[in-house]
Amino acid sequence: MNADHFETRAIHAGQEPDSAVGAVVVPIYQTSTYAQTDVGAHKGYDYSRTNNPTRQALEVCLASLEGAANGLCFASGMGAITTIMLLLQAGDHVVVCDDVYGGTYRLFRNVLENYQLQFTFVDMTDLNATARAFRPNTRMVWLETPTNPLMKVIDIAGVAKEAKSAKGAKPWVVVDNTFASPYLQQPLALGADVVMHSTTKYLGGHSDVVGGGVVTSDPELFERLKFLQNAAGAVPGAFDCWLVLRGVKTLALRMERHSANALAIARFLAQHPAIARVMYPGLESHPQYEIAQRQMRAPGGMLSFIPVGGVDSAMQIARATRLFTLGESLGGVESLIEVPAAMTHQSVAGSPLEVDPALVRLSVGIENGEDLIADLQQALHVR
Ligand SMILES: *Cc1c(COP(=O)(O)O)cnc(C)c1O
Numbered sequence: 001m002n003a004d005h006f007e008t009r010a011i012h013a014g015q016e017p018d019s020a021v022g023a024v025v026v027p028i029y030q031t032s033t034y035a036q037t038d039v040g041a042h043k044g045y046d047y048s049r050t051n052n053p054t055r056q057a058l059e060v061c062l063a064s065l066e067g068a069a070n071g072l073c074f075a076s077g078m079g080a081i082t083t084i085m086l087l088l089q090a091g092d093h094v095v096v097c098d099d100v101y102g103g104t105y106r107l108f109r110n111v112l113e114n115y116q117l118q119f120t121f122v123d124m125t126d127l128n129a130t131a132r133a134f135r136p137n138t139r140m141v142w143l144e145t146p147t148n149p150l151m152k153v154i155d156i157a158g159v160a161k162e163a164k165s166a167k168g169a170k171p172w173v174v175v176d177n178t179f180a181s182p183y184l185q186q187p188l189a190l191g192a193d194v195v196m197h198s199t200t201k202y203l204g205g206h207s208d209v210v211g212g213g214v215v216t217s218d219p220e221l222f223e224r225l226k227f228l229q230n231a232a233g234a235v236p237g238a239f240d241c242w243l244v245l246r247g248v249k250t251l252a253l254r255m256e257r258h259s260a261n262a263l264a265i266a267r268f269l270a271q272h273p274a275i276a277r278v279m280y281p282g283l284e285s286h287p288q289y290e291i292a293q294r295q296m297r298a299p300g301g302m303l304s305f306i307p308v309g310g311v312d313s314a315m316q317i318a319r320a321t322r323l324f325t326l327g328e329s330l331g332g333v334e335s336l337i338e339v340p341a342a343m344t345h346q347s348v349a350g351s352p353l354e355v356d357p358a359l360v361r362l363s364v365g366i367e368n369g370e371d372l373i374a375d376l377q378q379a380l381h382v383r
Pocket of ligand 1: 076077078079101103104144148176178179197198199200201210211212
């Protein structure tokens with residue numbers, strides 16, 4: 001079953017009632033191995049690192065949601081990223097958006113540079129600067145949009161066009177679509193070759209599982225990634241896949257509410273005298289507002305701001321909220337607040353990606369929007 005609309009596919013793609021007993025929900029196949037009817041004769045499953053029915057249901061569903069031919073799931077977002085990077089060879093060059101996820105930056109700079117991979121970080125909101133960063137050995141372009149934590153919006157189609165017109169071998173365009181989720185933005189349709197997710201965030205949606213996913217419509221890339229998934233083995237367990245599948249069923253509903261709440265909060269903060277700057281792609285004042293309107297169905301649930309009082313106020317606000325829980329991560333039903341420079345983005349301290357210590361990041365949940373604004377209101381008045 002593969003009905004047309006996103007909400008329907010989220011509930012049905014890869015999730016036909018189980019053929020053995022008719023279970024409506026995909027069972028948790030908590031098994032490492034499978035009985036064979038003869039030597040080498042099996043039903044498509046021989047060992048759960050290679051394939052597992054619960055994982056496969058999620059892989060089919062994720063691919064469907066991104067409009068991709070194929071999907072692969074991983075034990076974490078970083079497991080997915082590491083496996084994608086195994087496509088490269090020593091001497092290859094990667095152009096990366098600056099303001100990339102801190103863990104991605106750490107993997108690229110502190111681990112993969114030791115394997116003779118080269119990385120250039122560039123502000124991809126500037127397409128000319130992006131084009132200038134290409135070298136003859138550029139094999140991959142890596143980007144996130146909206147970016148974390150500055151909420152810059154990158155024109156995916158524009159970057160893909162630059163990559164396709166690069167001289168020599170065409171670099172693969174990989175988009176980390178974690179912040180937007182496939183409900184808000186589908187990079188393959190805009191020219192990307194590979195899309196990856198930390199399913200820990202919006203796809204899982206309930207802050208109860210760590211996972212990753214990769215999708216592509218390129219058959220050759222899929223074969224190589226499938227080989228690497230099995231070869232490197234960063235695969236998720238069946239129960240974790242089941243949790244993500246359950247989360248995905250409500251993705252559309254959740255993303256609508258996340259976006260509506262975040263927009264209301266962004267507007268509230270933008271007019272508040274204690275706030276110097278709000279970064280949210282749904283505000284007309286955002287520098288890439290037009291691109292966001294074109295590229296995204298709604299502006300999403302993440303926003304950042306800088307209080308007038310600087311780092312001391314930032315710390316005070318983060319300590320004073322009651323509904324917004326002080327914590328890392330994002331994309332769950334509950335609202336979170338954090339100070340990136342001291343928390344999620346410590347690993348980029350001292351690098352060109354270092355963030356303003358007064359920056360506060362919100363992952364706006366799906367609680368009642370007025371309650372959330374009231375919570376921020378009281379936190380902003382704490383002295
Ligand atoms: C969380 C995150 C990752 C890493 O995913 P894990 O599931 O934590 O390994 C990668 N990219 C982005 C944008 C993220 O937010």
